[in-house]
Amino acid sequence: xxxxxxxxxxxxxxxxxxxxxxxxxxxxxxxxxxxxxxxxxxxxxxxxxxxxxxxxxxxxxxxxxxxxxxxxxxxxxxxxxxxxxxxxxxxxxxxxxxxxxxxxxxxxxxxxxxxxxxxxxxxxxxxxxxxxxxxxxxxxxxxxxxxxxxxxxxxxxxxxxxxxxxxxxxxxxxxxxxxxxxxxxxxxx
Amino acid sequence: xxxxxxxxxxxxxxxxxxxxxxxxxxxxxxxxxxxxxxxxxxxxxxxxxxxxxxxxxxxxxxxxxxxxxxxxxxxxxxxxxxxxxxxxxxxxxxxxxxxxxxxxxxxxxxxxxxxxxxxxxxxxxxxxxxxxxxxxxxxxxxxxxxxxxxxxxxxxxxxxxxxxxxxxxxxxxxxxxxxxxxxxxxxxx
DNA sequence: CATCATTAGTTGTTTAAGCAACATATTCGC
DNA sequence: GCGAATATGTTGCTTAAACAACTAATGATG
Numbered sequence: 001x002x003x004x005x006x007x008x009x010x011x012x013x014x015x016x017x018x019x020x021x022x023x024x025x026x027x028x029x030x031x032x033x034x035x036x037x038x039x040x041x042x043x044x045x046x047x048x049x050x051x052x053x054x055x056x057x058x059x060x061x062x063x064x065x066x067x068x069x070x071x072x073x074x075x076x077x078x079x080x081x082x083x084x085x086x087x088x089x090x091x092x093x094x095x096x097x098x099x100x101x102x103x104x105x106x107x108x109x110x111x112x113x114x115x116x117x118x119x120x121x122x123x124x125x126x127x128x129x130x131x132x133x134x135x136x137x138x139x140x141x142x143x144x145x146x147x148x149x150x151x152x153x154x155x156x157x158x159x160x161x162x163x164x165x166x167x168x169x170x171x172x173x174x175x176x177x178x179x180x181x182x183x184x185x186x187x188x189x
Numbered sequence: 190x191x192x193x194x195x196x197x198x199x200x201x202x203x204x205x206x207x208x209x210x211x212x213x214x215x216x217x218x219x220x221x222x223x224x225x226x227x228x229x230x231x232x233x234x235x236x237x238x239x240x241x242x243x244x245x246x247x248x249x250x251x252x253x254x255x256x257x258x259x260x261x262x263x264x265x266x267x268x269x270x271x272x273x274x275x276x277x278x279x280x281x282x283x284x285x286x287x288x289x290x291x292x293x294x295x296x297x298x299x300x301x302x303x304x305x306x307x308x309x310x311x312x313x314x315x316x317x318x319x320x321x322x323x324x325x326x327x328x329x330x331x332x333x334x335x336x337x338x339x340x341x342x343x344x345x346x347x348x349x350x351x352x353x354x355x356x357x358x359x360x361x362x363x364x365x366x367x368x369x370x371x372x373x374x375x376x377x378x
Numbered sequence: 379c380a381t382c383a384t385t386a387g388t389t390g391t392t393t394a395a396g397c398a399a400c401a402t403a404t405t406c407g408c
Numbered sequence: 409g410c411g412a413a414t415a416t417g418t419t420g421c422t423t424a425a426a427c428a429a430c431t432a433a434t435g436a437t438g
Contacts, residue, residue, distance in 0.1 A: 007426065008232050009394050034415060043197050045396045050417065198395065198424050223385060234426045239387065 014052050016042040018063050021056075030060065030112075064116055069123055072097050082131045087155075087181055090127075091174040094120065094159045117156065124152035132185075151184060203241050205231040207252050210245075219249065219301075253305055258312055261286050271320045276344075276370055279316075280363040283309065283348045306345065313341035321374075340373060 020041035024033050035056060039046045053059045072093040076086055101116070128148035133141065155177075162173045209230035213222050224245060228235045242248045261282040290305070317337035322330065344366075351362045 005427095007394070008234075009425065012232065013395070035417090036415070043201065045197075046416090047397075047418080048395050051394080055416090194397095196396065196424070202425070224387090225385070235386090236388080236427075237425050240424080244386090 010052075013042070013044055013048060016044055017049060017052060017059065018067055020044075021059055021063055022067065030056075060112065061115075064112075065119055069097070069119060072120075073123060073127065076127065082128070082135075082185070084178060084182065087178065088171075088174050090124070091155060091159060091177070092170055094156065095162060095170045098159065098163060121152045121156050124156065125149055128152060147184070151181065154184070155181065199241075202231070202233055202237060205233055206238060206241060206248065207256055209233075210248055210252055211256065219245075249301065250304075253301075254308055258286075258308060261309075262312060262316065271317070271324075271374070273367060273371065276367065277360075277363050279313070280344060280348060280366070281359055283345065284351060284359045287348065287352060310341045310345050313344065314338055317341060336373070340370065343373070344370065 017038060020038050021033070024037055024041055028037070033056065035049055036046055038056070038059070039049050053062065072090075076090055076093070097120075125145075125148045128151045129145055132139075132144040132148060136144065158173070158177045162168070162170060166173055168176070206227060209227050210222070213226055213230055217226070222245065224238055225235055227245070227248070228238050242251065261279075286309075314334075314337045317340045318334055321328075321333040321337060325333065347362070347366045351357070351359060355362055357365070
């Protein structure tokens with residue numbers, strides 16, 4: 001993975017800062033969290049913060065991609081097959097991720113939902129694309145990429161719809177949503 | 190407390206090393222734990238270990254005094270009065286400490302029990318002495334110190350006796366042991 | 379017993395983090 | 409609005425930790 005060995009001090013303080021930020025996010029709103037708050041919580045010098053992140057927005061960015069979103073995809077990347085089961089897993093991961101976010105963090109994070117959405121979809125797209133290319137190497141790559149785009153938007157859209165409009169449980173919802181997804185993937189096959 | 194501000198890096202890596210050692214103690218015997226095991230677990234460079242401790246014996250020493258024993262005395266030092274209640278608390282703390290040690294650590298720690306015993310008694314003595322001097326400043330200090338020695342040995346001896354010879358619970362045992370202790374302190378008053 | 383391997387310490391050099399001081403920039407109370 | 413306090417970046421210097429390379433010691437294996 002990482003070709004050039006990373007100094008353990010770097011990952012350590014980076015994690016300290018990110019963990020401190022996650023902790024503070026549970027207590028305060030994003031706008032009320034200062035750099036000093038973060039570095040105090042992390043027991044790291046304030047100047048050191050700036051050798052890792054330019055500002056707290058970039059930190060939020062890193063936390064979202066590295067810390068929270070990897071939790072979603074860690075389970076899934078292991079499975080080589082994009083089975084019905086893994087689709088279900090992905091959907092449930094997204095919904096729990098979203099509810100985690102709303103309980104763990106304070107209000108002001110609504111402002112970042114669009115950024116989070118974009119990141120999530122990008123990750124989903126990459127995941128789908130990787131699997132499609134692996135299973136259908138003869139197919140035109142651009143075709144597969146476009147299919148991945150639609151699948152990622154579709155499944156994410158479903159999670160948003162579930163959150164806002166549905167009375168079903170997430171498990172029930174995904175059962176109803178499965179056919180179009182699987183058919184969509186079949187079309188490509 | 191600490192007059193000269195301590196570099197946070199020092200306490201951080203020191204804690205990393207000590208925590209790693211405690212973790213390993215639950216899995217391995219002391220004799221089987223290498224410096225490399227410790228530093229790997231702590232994600233600290235092996236050379237760094239030696240700028241904190243000369244060897245693993247000194248580390249064990251530090252862990253026992255700073256890490257484990259402070260847990261015992263933290264609750265108690267808050268109370269200014271050496272009441273019946275706090276005596277009971279001390280006794281129960283000692284017994285739970287001893288059983289924690291035997292469950293958390295592997296066999297080979299028997300070899301260090303004498304050292305642990307000495308440390309515990311020294312701490313107890315200091316605790317008693319501090320309280321006696323505070324409450325009876327007119328009394329000869331050496332008299333109070335000797336009383337502290339006897340109290341610490343007595344109460345520790347009781348815990349050893351409880352462990353080996355008694356069928357009572359620790360709570361029942363200390364109830365029976367209380368009169369001599371309290372009388373001993375009264376003699377001084 | 380010799381050999382190979384692992385561990386224990388040590389040392390010199392490089393790098394990341396701590397620290398203090400500084401110049402903006404925001405925010406807050408009046 | 410204005411001044412004081414607080415937050416934000418930045419910089420030069422110091423120190424702790426990482427790293428690599430080495431010797432010595434302990435230990436296992438044939």
